[in-house]
Amino acid sequence: MLKGTLEGCVLRIIDAEETYGYAITRRLNELGFADVTEGTVYTILLRLEKRGLVDASKRPSEQGPPRKCYALNAAGRRELATFWARWDYLSSRINELKESRP
C-alpha cells in the first residue's frame, strides 16, 4: 500500500539538490532512516533511471572514484508530485484511523 515510499524520499532529495548515491544514503541516514543501506539506494536509483525520472551524469570527485550525479527531470517532478499526493492521502487516512475513537 505504502510501498515506494523510500523511492519518493529519494526523489525528494534529488529534487532539493543534484546529488549522488553515496551522499543520498548518508543523507537518509542522518534524516532518521538509520538502516537504509547503499545497496537499497542504488537499486532505487537504477530503477528511477530506467523509468526515465532522473538524468544521470558522471562527475569527478575530490576523493575517491567519480560520482554518478542525478538530477530530476520533468517526468521526475511529476512523479514526485503524485507521490506526495498519495502520501498525504494515505497518511491522513491512517492518522484518522489511529485517532478515531472505537
Added chain:
Amino acid sequence: MLKGTLEGCVLRIIDAEETYGYAITRRLNELGFADVTEGTVYTILLRLEKRGLVDASKRPSEQGPPRKCYALNAAGRRELATFWARWDYLSSRINELKESRP
C-alpha cells in the same frame, strides 16, 4: 520501510471491535483504502493468527456462512503499540523531509 502498515491498520480495527474478515475489508474500503480486497485482508488475518496476535472464533451469521471473528490479545495490543510508535517516527521523518526547504 513502511511495509506492514496495512497489517497495523487491521490490528487497529480489530482492537476497536471484535470483527471478521469480510467486515474489515468493507471498513477499510469506507475508510478510504479503496482498493484493498478480501484476499489481501484474509492473508493478513491468517498471518496475525499464526503469529499469535489475535484469537479467532467461529460465530453464526444472520445471513450467509458463519463468520470467523477475531479479537486482539495481549501480544496483539503490544504489537499494535509498537506499530504506532514506528508509524509516528517514520511518518514524521517523511513529513519533515517533505516540508524542509532545499
Added chain:
DNA sequence: TAGCGGTACTATGTGAGACAAGGTAGCGTC
C-alpha cells in the same frame, strides 16, 4: 610501498507484503 580507511559504484539473490484471480459455500429472493 603496502596496507588501511573512507569514498563510490554495481551485481545478484532473497523474503515478505500486497494484490490479482479464482474457487467454495450459505442464505434470501424473485
Added chain:
DNA sequence: GACGCTACCTTGTCTCACATAGTACCGCTA
C-alpha cells in the same frame, strides 16, 4: 433455480526493500 449478497480460503505473481558481496579510486601513514 438463478442471481446476488455474504463469507471464507488458496494460489500465484510482482515489486520493493534489504543483505551480501565484489570492484575500484584516493589519501594517509607506518
